[in-house]
Structure formats: structure tokens, C-alpha cells
Amino acid sequence: MNDWRLTDQAEYLFEKELKYQIYRPQxxxxxxxxxxxxxxxxxxxxGDLHIGYTANDGYYWICEKCFNDFKVQFHWTVKKTEN
Ligand SMILES: [Zn+2]
Structure with a gap:
């Protein structure tokens, strides 16, 4: 699959467990x-995004659209968070 958004993310995001959470600055x-x-x-x-998917405890962020577009290709799982 060729997409302008893809560069080398597979090297660090393939098969990651992601968390869906509200953005908090580091x-x-x-x-x-x-x-x-x-x-x-x-x-x-x-005007900025306030919620999305994160890997490595907030180090990497993925917006909802990209999550949906790439979740199959990247084999992501989403960790349940307590409400
Ligand atoms: Zn995105």
C-alpha cells in the first residue's frame, strides 16, 4: 500500500499496543x-486535536483518521483504559 503518509513508521509502530486517550502535554x-x-x-x-491513539506512553501520537486507515496494516491493538 502506497500512501503519502507512510515513511518508516513500521519500524517503530508495527504491532504496537495503543491507548486511546485525551492529549496531555509532556x-x-x-x-x-x-x-x-x-x-x-x-x-x-x-483547533488542534485533543484525543487520539498513543504508543510508548504518549511519545507517539496517531490521529483517529490515520488509526482507522492503518490499523489493519500495522496490526494495532487498543488497550482498554479505565473510565
Ligand atoms: Zn493522522
Missing amino acids: SKDWDHDHCEFCGDKFSELE
């Missing part, structure tokens, strides 16, 4: 992240 100086595929921005600011 620190004051690291207040946003980008979707690993399309580059959409996650932050707490208006």
Missing part, C-alpha cells in the same frame, strides 16, 4: 505533538 516546553502519519497537531489549544 511538559511546559513540550506542549504539542504531531500525528506520526499525517502530521496533524495535538495540543490543548483550540
Whole structure:
């Protein structure tokens, strides 16, 4: 499958267990992240994405659209989080 969003993500995201969660900045100086595929921005600011799928405890973020487009190809599983 060829898609402009695919680069080398399979090297670090293949068969990962992801968590669906609200975006929380890692620190004051690291207040946003980008979707690993399309580059959409996650932050707490208006107009940015506020929820998505994360791997490695918030290190990697994947937006809902890319999750749905690539979940089969990447064999992702989603960890249930307590409400
Ligand atoms: Zn995306």
C-alpha cells in the first residue's frame, strides 16, 4: 500500500499496543505533538486535536483518521483504559 503518509513508521509502530486517550502535554516546553502519519497537531489549544491513539506512553501520537486507515496494516491493538 502506497500512501503519502507512510515513511518508516513500521519500524517503530508495527504491532504496537495503543491507548486511546485525551492529549496531555509532556511538559511546559513540550506542549504539542504531531500525528506520526499525517502530521496533524495535538495540543490543548483550540483547533488542534485533543484525543487520539498513543504508543510508548504518549511519545507517539496517531490521529483517529490515520488509526482507522492503518490499523489493519500495522496490526494495532487498543488497550482498554479505565473510565
Ligand atoms: Zn493522522
